[in-house]
Amino acid sequence: MLQYAFKRLLGAIPTLLVLITLAFFMIRIAPGGPFDTEKSLPPEIEANLNAAYHLDEPLIQQYGRYLLQILQGDFGPSFQYKDFTVNELIASGFPVSLTIGGLSMLLAVLLGSAFGIIAALRQNRPTDYAVMTVAMTGISIPNFVIAPLLILLFAVTLGWLPAGGWDGDGLGKVVMPVIALALPQIAYISRLMRGSMIEVLRSNFIRTARAKGLSETRIILRHALRPAFLPVLSYLGPASAAVITGSVVIEKIFGIPGLGRYFVQGALNRDYTLVMGVVVFYGMLIIVFNFIVDLLYGALDPKVRYD
Amino acid sequence: MTEASSTLMASAELAEDVRGRSLWFDAWRRLRRNKAALTAGVLLLVMTLLVLIGPALSPYTFDFTDWDHVSEPPSLETQHYFGTDAVGRDLFVRTLHGGRISLLIGVVATLVSLIIGIAYGATAGYLGGRIDNLMMRIVDILYAMPFMFFVILLMVFFGRNILLIFVAIGAINWLDMARIVRGQTISLKQREFVEAAVACGVSTPRIIFRHIVPNLLGVVIVYVTLTIPQVILVESFLSFLGLGVQEPFTSWGALVNEGAQEMESALWMLVFPASFLALTLFCFNFIGDGLRDALDPKDR
16 A cells, blocks of 8 residues: 555656646747836846846756756745745635635535435436436536626625625635535536446445345445445546636636636736746646545555555 | 458458448437437537527627617617627627637537547557557646646737637647547457458558547547537636637637626626527537437446
C-alpha cells in the first residue's frame, strides 16, 4: 500500500512538470507584457522593471529560475498587485474558494448518491423517471444560467438571501453559490449512482443476501452501497476539476473574492506570475485530489491489490 | 495467391456487411422505441431549421439598432418577438443568430476533437506495445491538466476570434475520444477481417483507416452526440466570461451574460437565450443517451 502510494506520487512528477512547462511557455509566447500600459514608460524605467523581475534574461533561464522557485514553494511576486506575493494572494483567495468548492462537492456526493439510490430502487417507475428527468435538466442547464435565476428568485423576489458578496458573518452568502455550483454535479452523480446501483443489485452476491433473508435496508447499506459507489468515486477526480472551473463563473456572478476571480483578473492584466501561480496551484490540487481518490478506491475495492 | 486473397477479402467484407447492417437495423429499432430520444431529435431538427431560416422571417438584422424600441418586452406589434436589448437590437434575431454560432462551434470543434481522437486512439490501439504505452501515458498526463484555464489564457492572449475557439476547444476534447477509440481498436484488431488484411499485405496506415476506423462508427456517433453539448457549454462559458464570441456577433453564452446583467428590469433578455441554450443541450443529451442504449444493448 505504502509502496503503491509512493510510486503513484512519483508518477505525478512528470505531470506536474508538463503542467508548469505548458503554463510557462504559453504565457511567455503570448503577445503583450505586464508593463504595457496606456502611457508607455520611459525606456530606462522599463529596462529596470524588466531587470527587477528577470524578464531580460533568456527564456530558458527564466524557466529554470521559475522551476527552482516553485520547488521551494514560492510563486514569486505579483506583477499587478505590487505589494503582494502570489503566495499571499492565493492564501487570501483560496480559503474562500475552498469553502464553496468543498461544500459543493460534499452536497453533490450526498444528494447525488441519495437520488441515484432512490431512482435505482424504483427503476422504471414514476419516481425513477422523475429523478432522471430532473437530473438531465441539471446537466443541461449550465450553472451560469442557474445562478442568475437563483438570485432573481431568492434575493430579488423573495429577499431571503443576499444577492452576492462575501462580507459579514451570516451563512446566507454561502447558500446560493454552493447550490449553483453543486447542481450539475448532483445531476451527474445521481445518474452514475443509479446505473451502478442497478447493476450491483442484479449481481449474485445480492441474490445470496436476499436468499439469506436480510432486510432490504441492510442489503442496500451493507452490501450494495460499497461496490455501487466505486464509479462515483472515480468520477470525483473530474468532478473536482469541473467544480474548480465552475467556481470561476460562480465567483464572478456572486462577486466572491476567491481564487477564480484573481485568475480572470490576472489573465486580463497579463499578470504572468499570478496566472502561472493559480494554474499551477489548481493543477497540483487536481493531481493531489486524484491521488487521494485513487487511494480511497484501493481501500474500497477489494479487487485492487498492490503487489 | 491473389485469387485466394481476393476471395478471402470478399468474404470478410461480405460478413462485415451483413453483420453491420443488422447491427444498425437493431439499433434503429431500439431507438424508435425510445420516445424521449425521438422527441429530442425532432426538436433539435426544428431548432436547427429555426436558427437557419428564422432570422429571415424578421424585418430586423442582428446588428440593427431600433432606437424607437429600446429595452422593450416581447411584442407582436413591433415585430420584436422576443423584445429588444439595452441598445434596441432585436432579441429574436440575435438569439437565433447566436444559436447559429453556438451550434456551429459545437459541431466544428467536435469534428476537430473527433479527427485528432480517432487518429491518435486508433494508432495507439493498433500498434500496441511500447508505442501504445507511451501514447496513453501522454494522454494520462494531459488529462490531469486544468484545461479550461489554458483555454481562458489562449482567449485572453491571442484575441478572441472564432477560429481559435474551434481549435482550442477541439484540442482539449480529444482525450476522451482517444481513450474510447483505443479500447475499441484493441478488441477489433484481433478480428478475422483485420488478420485477413494483414495477410494480404495491406499497409498499417491503410488497415487503421480503411478497416478499423469505419468499424468504430457506432461508438463514435454516441460520443459525438454527447460531446457537442459539452462543447456548446464550454463556448457559452467562455462567452459568458466575455472571452468568447465578440460584438456585434453573439452566441447563447454571450446573450445569457447580457441578460443576467439586465434581468431585474428586462427578464426576457435572460429567459429566451437561456431556454434555447438549455433546450438544445437537453436534446443532445437525450439523443446521446438514446443512441448509447440503442447501440450498446448490454446496458439494457
